[in-house]
Amino acid sequence: MVAEKIKTKQKSTVKIPEMKYNIEKTPDSDRVTQFLNIFAAILKESNYRAALDQYTKVSAKCARCTTVCHVYHATQDVRDIPCYRSELLLSVYRRYFSFEGSLYARIFGGFELTEEHISKMQYSFWNCTACRKCLLECPSGIDHGLITHLTRYILSEMKLTPRALVISTREQLFGLTENTSAIPLIALKNSIEFLEEELFEAFGVNIKFPLDVEDAEYIFFAPVSDYLMEAETLMGIATVLHTAGVSWTIGSKYFDAINYGLFYSDLVLGRVLNKMEEEVKRLRAKKVLIGECGHATRSATFLKTFWHGDDNPEIVNILQLTHKLVMEGKIKIDPDKIKEKVTYHDPCNIARQNWIVKEPREILKSFCRNYVEMYPGGADNYCCGGGSGLVSIDEIRKYRTTIAGQKKAEQIQQTGAHYIVAPCANCKKQIRETLTDNNLDGELIGLHDLILKAIVIKGAKQDG
Amino acid sequence: MDSLLEFAKGPLFRFSFAVMILGLIRVFILSLINGFEAKSKAKDKVIPKNFVTKLTLGFILPIRAFRVKPVYSFISILFHIGLLLTPILLFDHALLFDNSIGFSWLNISLSGTIASNLTLFTISAGILLIILRISDKKSRFISRKQDFLWPLLLLVPFITGYVCGNVVISPLTYKTFLTIHILSGDLIFILIPLTKIAHCVLLPISQWITARAWKFVPEAGENIEKILGKEGQKL
Numbered sequence: 001m002v003a004e005k006i007k008t009k010q011k012s013t014v015k016i017p018e019m020k021y022n023i024e025k026t027p028d029s030d031r032v033t034q035f036l037n038i039f040a041a042i043l044k045e046s047n048y049r050a051a052l053d054q055y056t057k058v059s060a061k062c063a064r065c066t067t068v069c070h071v072y073h074a075t076q077d078v079r080d081i082p083c084y085r086s087e088l089l090l091s092v093y094r095r096y097f098s099f100e101g102s103l104y105a106r107i108f109g110g111f112e113l114t115e116e117h118i119s120k121m122q123y124s125f126w127n128c129t130a131c132r133k134c135l136l137e138c139p140s141g142i143d144h145g146l147i148t149h150l151t152r153y154i155l156s157e158m159k160l161t162p163r164a165l166v167i168s169t170r171e172q173l174f175g176l177t178e179n180t181s182a183i184p185l186i187a188l189k190n191s192i193e194f195l196e197e198e199l200f201e202a203f204g205v206n207i208k209f210p211l212d213v214e215d216a217e218y219i220f221f222a223p224v225s226d227y228l229m230e231a232e233t234l235m236g237i238a239t240v241l242h243t244a245g246v247s248w249t250i251g252s253k254y255f256d257a258i259n260y261g262l263f264y265s266d267l268v269l270g271r272v273l274n275k276m277e278e279e280v281k282r283l284r285a286k287k288v289l290i291g292e293c294g295h296a297t298r299s300a301t302f303l304k305t306f307w308h309g310d311d312n313p314e315i316v317n318i319l320q321l322t323h324k325l326v327m328e329g330k331i332k333i334d335p336d337k338i339k340e341k342v343t344y345h346d347p348c349n350i351a352r353q354n355w356i357v358k359e360p361r362e363i364l365k366s367f368c369r370n371y372v373e374m375y376p377g378g379a380d381n382y383c384c385g386g387g388s389g390l391v392s393i394d395e396i397r398k399y400r401t402t403i404a405g406q407k408k409a410e411q412i413q414q415t416g417a418h419y420i421v422a423p424c425a426n427c428k429k430q431i432r433e434t435l436t437d438n439n440l441d442g443e444l445i446g447l448h449d450l451i452l453k454a455i456v457i458k459g460a461k462q463d464g
Numbered sequence: 465m466d467s468l469l470e471f472a473k474g475p476l477f478r479f480s481f482a483v484m485i486l487g488l489i490r491v492f493i494l495s496l497i498n499g500f501e502a503k504s505k506a507k508d509k510v511i512p513k514n515f516v517t518k519l520t521l522g523f524i525l526p527i528r529a530f531r532v533k534p535v536y537s538f539i540s541i542l543f544h545i546g547l548l549l550t551p552i553l554l555f556d557h558a559l560l561f562d563n564s565i566g567f568s569w570l571n572i573s574l575s576g577t578i579a580s581n582l583t584l585f586t587i588s589a590g591i592l593l594i595i596l597r598i599s600d601k602k603s604r605f606i607s608r609k610q611d612f613l614w615p616l617l618l619l620v621p622f623i624t625g626y627v628c629g630n631v632v633i634s635p636l637t638y639k640t641f642l643t644i645h646i647l648s649g650d651l652i653f654i655l656i657p658l659t660k661i662a663h664c665v666l667l668p669i670s671q672w673i674t675a676r677a678w679k680f681v682p683e684a685g686e687n688i689e690k691i692l693g694k695e696g697q698k699l
Contacts, residue, residue, distance in 0.1 A: 041691040045684040047505055050498035051677035057491060058663040058670055061611045062540075063603040067532035078605040087606065100658065137532055139523040140663060141670025146677055157692065170699045267685030268699070304508040305680050353515045 016075055017398040019127055021162040031158065032113050036096055038157040043097060046266065048150050051143070052093045056101070058140040059083065059090065065134035065144065070382050070407035071127055080127055082134045082144040088121050089151045122160050125151045129390055129404055130263065131348040131383035148388070152264040164393045165260045169268050172256060178275065179224040179256035188255065191227045195235050203460040207242040209234075212283065213249035218316065219285030220250050221257035221276065221300070223293040223425035230428065233292050236448025236455075240322050243457055244330040248289060254279040257296035258425070262349075263389035269299060273306040280313055287314045289321060292423040292446050294347025295387075297356075317350060319423055319447065323359035326366055333367035337454035342368040343417035345408070345431065346381035347424035354379040360423060360447055367454050372415050382407045384422065386430025397433060405434035412442055423447040465639050472646040478564055480653035487657025492665045499669060499676050506679035516671045524668060536596055539589050546586025547618065551649070554579045556629075576629065583626045590619045610659055617655075620648040 043049045065082040066072050072080040079085075094101035095111045104110065125148050132145035155161060168180035177184050183191075192209040199207040210216070218241075226234055241248050254275045261269025280288060290297045297317045304312045325331045344364055350356040357378045364371050376382070385405030390396065408431060412420055420435075420442050422428050432444045503509055522528035529537040551557055555573040562568035574582070594615045597603045624645035628638055656662065689695050 038688075038692060041688045042684075044691070045687045046681055047502035047677050047679060047684075050495075050502045050673050053498055054495055054666060054670055054673045057495075058660065058666045060660055060663060061603070061606045061608065062536075063600065063606060064533055064536075066602045078602060081602055081606055084606045135674070136519070137528075139526070139529070140667065141519065141523070141674055143674040143677075146674060157688070157694075166699055174698050265685070266680055267689065269680075270682065270685045302508070302680065304510075305506065305682050353512050355512075 016077070016403060017396075019123065019396055019399040019403075021126060021164070021393050021396055023160055024163050024166060031115055031118050034158055035092075035113065035118055035154060038154050039092065039097070042150070042154060042157075048146075049097075051146055052090065052150075053098065055086070055140070055142045055147070056090050056094045056098060059087070059142060060140050062139065064137045064139065068133050068137050070131070070133070070385065071129065071404055074403045074406040079124060082128065083138075083142070085124050085128055086142060086144045086147040088117070088124060089147055092117075121151055122155055125155070126162065126390070127404075128388070129348075129383045129385065130388035132352050133348070133380070133382065135352075136380065149263070153266055156265045156268075161264050162389070162393045164395075165264065165389050168258075168392065169260050169272075172258070173268070173271055173275070178254055180258045180260070181224045181228055181256075183224060183227055185252055188227060188252075191231075192250075195231055195238070198231070199235055199239065203239075203457050205242075205457055205460050207235075207238050207457075209238050210249045212252050213247075215284050215286075216249040217247040217285070218249070218287050218289035218321075219280055219283055220248050220289045220291065221255060221296070222250075222291035223258045223296050224256035225258070225425055225429075226291060230292070230425065230446055230449075232449035232452060233446035234448075236446065236450075236452035237291060237318055237322075239452055239455055239457065240325065240331055240448065243455065244325040246321070246325075249283060249285065251279040251283055253282065257290050257293055257300065259296060259299035260389055260392075262295050262299040262302075269302055270306045273299070273303050274308075276300070276303065277307055285313065287316050289316050289318060291318050292425065292428075292448060294349035294351075294424040295426060298349035317356055319350075319356050319359050319363070322448070322451070323363050326363050332456040333363075333451060334454045334456055335367045335369060338368050338419070338450060339370065340418035341370045341372060341416060342419040342421060342450070343372050343374050343412070343415040344377070345374060345384065345412075345420060345422040345427055346377055346379075347422065347427050348381065348383050348387055349424075351379055351381055360421070363447065363451070364421065368450070372417055374411050374415050382411060384408050384424075384427040384430040385434060386426050391426045391430045398437070400430060401434045401437035405430060405438075409434050409438050409440055413440060417442060419450060420444050421447050421450060465636075465643065469639060469643045469646070472643055472650060473560065474564070476650050477560070477646065480650040481564075484653040484656050488662065488665045491657055491662045492669075495666055495669055495673060499673050502673075502676040502679065505681045506676070507682045508679050511672070511675035511679065516675050520668060520671045536593075539592050539596070542585060543589035543593055546582050546589060546622075549574070550579055550582045550586060550622070554625075580626065580630050583622055583629075587619060587622050587626065590615050590622070614659070614661065617648065617652060621645050621652065624648070 061083060063083065069082050091111050092113050095105050096102060128148045130145040130148045132143060135143045135145060171182050172178060172180045175182060196208060222234060259269060259272045261272055288300060288303065290300050300315045303315060342364060344360055346357060385408055386400050390400055390404060420431060422431055422444060423446055428444055428446060435442055435444060526541060529541060553574040558568040558570045558573040562570060597607055597611065624641045627633065628641050628645060
């Protein structure tokens with residue numbers, strides 16, 4: 001009903017909320033030359049040329065991508081067609097960096113990069129949430145998410161990146177706290193102590209968040225905002241690991257899994273991962289365990305690329321580990337505790353390539369009697385609307401929750417579920433705000449928050 | 465007219481056919497080189513093979529085509545089948561190849577009736593595709609000149625070929641149509657490797673190239689900073 005209302009509202013209105021994010025300052029030099037110089041440097045050093053060369057030759061402009069783009073569905077604005085957006089960059093590549101294109105331009109003229117074109121790219125590529133759903137429908141095999149990533153990288157070198165992301169990344173790389181939420185170590189310790197007390201109060205059991213344990217099996221990196229906003233998720237994770245007797249630790253020198261580099265800069269991606277590498281090496285942990293977060297998990301897989309040496313550790317997402325523990329019977333979850341209807345939202349970064357899709361479902365089905373699928377789900381899921389860093393840009397909240405998040409709101413409404421499980425820090429914030437802004441029913445929750453409500457702990461108080 | 469016809473089906477045909485074959489080999493090899501170069505520069509060389517294979521075969525076969533836009537997909541597939549089968553398997557074409565390059569497939573070529581019907585299907589599908597491209601605001605908006613011109617150009621040899629093979633016309637008109645038929649065919653051959661039709665050989669490696677491009681070069685980010693003179697700068 002409500003979903004229909006939103007749909008009708010969107011279709012009948014032409015007014016789309018402003019999608020203009022703030023940047024730190026407007027660069028004053030010749031932006032066209034700057035853009036081309038950066039593009040040239042990136043093409044020289046990176047692997048993007050292979051893709052761009054291929055895409056400029058095969059793009060058939062069939063418009064199939066429009067059928068699955070949640071942003072285009074909501075805006076119905078032709079400028080939001082993924083293939084159109086990608087063409088903004090491909091046209092620059094073709095004209096200035098391909099043999100055929102530059103030859104053609106010399107003889108017949110045609111496209112020239114202008115200030116206006118750069119402005120167009122600047123905003124257009126941040127309308128895309130880089131969910132990569134359109135890749136599944138492109139017969140030419142064009143990955144618009146890759147083009148979005150690359151264009152944002154070029155723009156970031158021109159300082160045309162949303163300020164919210166730059167400030168967080170700067171704190172993470174060069175600040176005193178070395179994390180995106182600027183949480184000082186003392187605050188982290190307080191937060192952990194508080195969570196341990198809460199767990200003791202609830203279960204009468206000492207469940208620890210081990211700090212700086214050397215030679216542990218797993219070193220745990222949570223999206224650091226969880227320490228501020230997702231206490232239940234962290235308590236759930238600690239309880240699962242405690243119950244199964246897993247050897248794990250949090251590093252005190254570096255404990256943030258968030259990596260905005262995946263969204264806008266390979267330079268940032270590598271630098272953040274090098275910090276992670278230092279901490280893994282310092283504590284001699286065997287494996288890297290990433291908390292409930294899609295982008296953090298996918299970006300951590302790039303550790304294999306940026307790790308110095310060949311002894312890079314295995315990357316494990318907490319869903320994979322918990323799934324293994326549930327299947328091995330090392331943790332028990334009471335199937336009578338959760339009676340409400342539960343549904344699951346797949347974070348794009350772990351689901352799109354069918355990577356972590358069955359694990360969370362098998363965990364949920366093991367203790368939720370009233371589990372319903374969201375349609376479409378799994379690899380075909382729709383983005384929450386806050387993907388690729390958009391969720392961290394507060395000034396575009398209205399755009400995110402009413403435009404980019406509209407499809408997700410409809411999907412959630414269709415399930416009629418009470419609990420919407422989203423094991424991702426980005427998706428959690430975005431879906432919560434979408435539910436609020438659209439006056440929708442349902443409670444957004446992490447997977448381990450739900451497990452915490454039903455897990456069976458040896459020696460726990462009866463009413464735990 | 466006669467000399468033009470002889471030129472079109474003789475030297476020009478051989479030239480344009482060679483341009484097409486060599487051009488397609490060139491773009492395919494260049495893409496392969498790009499892909500392997502990306503592989504050698506990347507430290508992590510493992511790509512999601514199942515995902516790549518699923519999407520590649522899904523569109524070549526085309527298993528995934530009907531997930532969205534089923535009508536468009538059906539017409540498009542029909543058009544592609546007609547485009548591939550008719551020119552290659554038609555008896556007269558096999559004969560042309562036999563005369564020109566001394567190699568052909570006369571024994572498996574299509575009979576006149578099947579070829580005529582297939583030609584009609586292809587023409588109808590082509591016209592429908594043009595109508596769909598023009599009538600849909602999304603397709604119209606993203607289309608370049610070549611996206612409108614290609615189906616039109618492709619229809620020229622099909623229409624003229626159908627007329628020559630099935631309609632009773634005067635010898636002069638027949639020769640005119642035949643000349644246009646062969647000339648347009650020659651033009652198509654030359655343009656194939658230079659335009660989006662190169663997808664006929666590039667498509668099977670598109671997903672592989674994408675997967676390769678996602679495998680980054682470890683030192684690229686820092687090297688780019690050096691090239692741009694931003695070494696040591698904070699963000």
